Amino acid sequence: MRVSSENKSQSCSISGEHLWEWWQWACQCIPETEKAAGRAELKTFLLAFSELTPLDLTLHSYRSQPSLPLRLPLAELSYRWQQRWQQRVPLQYLLGCAYWRDLELTVTPSVLIPRPETEELLEWVDRWVPVHQQQGHWLDLGTGSGAIALGLARLWPQVQLHAVDRSAAALAVAKINIQRYRLGDRIHCHQGSWFEPIAPLKGQVQGIISNPPYIPTAMIARLQPEVQYHEPHLALDGGSDGLAAVRLLVQAAPAYLLPQGWLFIELMAGQGKSARAIATATGAYQQVHICPDINRVDRFLVAQCH
Numbered sequence: 001m002r003v004s005s006e007n008k009s010q011s012c013s014i015s016g017e018h019l020w021e022w023w024q025w026a027c028q029c030i031p032e033t034e035k036a037a038g039r040a041e042l043k044t045f046l047l048a049f050s051e052l053t054p055l056d057l058t059l060h061s062y063r064s065q066p067s068l069p070l071r072l073p074l075a076e077l078s079y080r081w082q083q084r085w086q087q088r089v090p091l092q093y094l095l096g097c098a099y100w101r102d103l104e105l106t107v108t109p110s111v112l113i114p115r116p117e118t119e120e121l122l123e124w125v126d127r128w129v130p131v132h133q134q135q136g137h138w139l140d141l142g143t144g145s146g147a148i149a150l151g152l153a154r155l156w157p158q159v160q161l162h163a164v165d166r167s168a169a170a171l172a173v174a175k176i177n178i179q180r181y182r183l184g185d186r187i188h189c190h191q192g193s194w195f196e197p198i199a200p201l202k203g204q205v206q207g208i209i210s211n212p213p214y215i216p217t218a219m220i221a222r223l224q225p226e227v228q229y230h231e232p233h234l235a236l237d238g239g240s241d242g243l244a245a246v247r248l249l250v251q252a253a254p255a256y257l258l259p260q261g262w263l264f265i266e267l268m269a270g271q272g273k274s275a276r277a278i279a280t281a282t283g284a285y286q287q288v289h290i291c292p293d294i295n296r297v298d299r300f301l302v303a304q305c306h
């Protein structure tokens, strides 16, 4: 199938036979080595922009339908699908959303696509923190799409969240998500660098959670193109050893935390030992642990203040 600009004026519906032709064209766009995963993505893509079910797309049972509604003109769908393979734009940016924990989050190229590891980070937070500390002020430093702040606000109904990001564009996306889940009264957004915009909370914070940029600068050029070319470098670049933000957060956190307050930080695989050493060297924490992710990779720093 040729994609032409005349399609742009088409109404948002398509015959079943035409969609079947489009499906075959879309499959041809997928590189040979990625056919299986690519077809799964194609299914997700069409589910998002049509009223078809997964079974319809497995059996292609829509073929006899005279008219199927689409949420976007076919030309726009074709354009986005080509971007997926020619530019390696991540599927979530093409859909405009990511599914994370029990949330459907708006995502744009201004925010990192929230990852499954970060879903687990919240599980660790929920496991470590006793009920009496599941209240008060908690911080999500480097909030991006607002995923962590939203996840925690929904887990613990008594907390007040402060979501901080240096990127105004990221915070704008976080605000859309916060509004969508009607949590604007419990999640407060602050623009600025790490603790800077929340200086008045010094000594009053029950816990801090962060998934900071942690990739060593030199490694960024070796990341898969979806990440390297499309996700914001502000969200990725952790400086020469990847630990610049981790170091800053671990060292500055005790001044903000209440006694027995908590710090949780997501790390890159292989950073556990160094992160533990940085935290221990402060002398400010009574316990420091490195917890694994589901693949048994050391992934999360957990520290509790004296």
Ligand SMILES: C[S@@+](CC[C@H](N)C(=O)[O-])C[C@H]1O[C@@H](n2cnc3c(N)ncnc32)[C@H](O)[C@@H]1O
Pocket (backbone or CB within 6 Å): 111, 112, 113, 114, 115, 118, 141, 142, 143, 144, 145, 146, 147, 148, 164, 165, 166, 167, 170, 192, 193, 194, 211, 212, 213, 214, 234, 235, 236
């Ligand atoms: C790895 S992303 C995490 C996003 C989100 N928390 C998540 O887990 O999906 C790191 C975030 O930190 C933000 N960031 C980077 N440097 C920052 C700084 N100096 N102060 C505050 N936020 C910063 C980035 O804009 C980005 O949104």
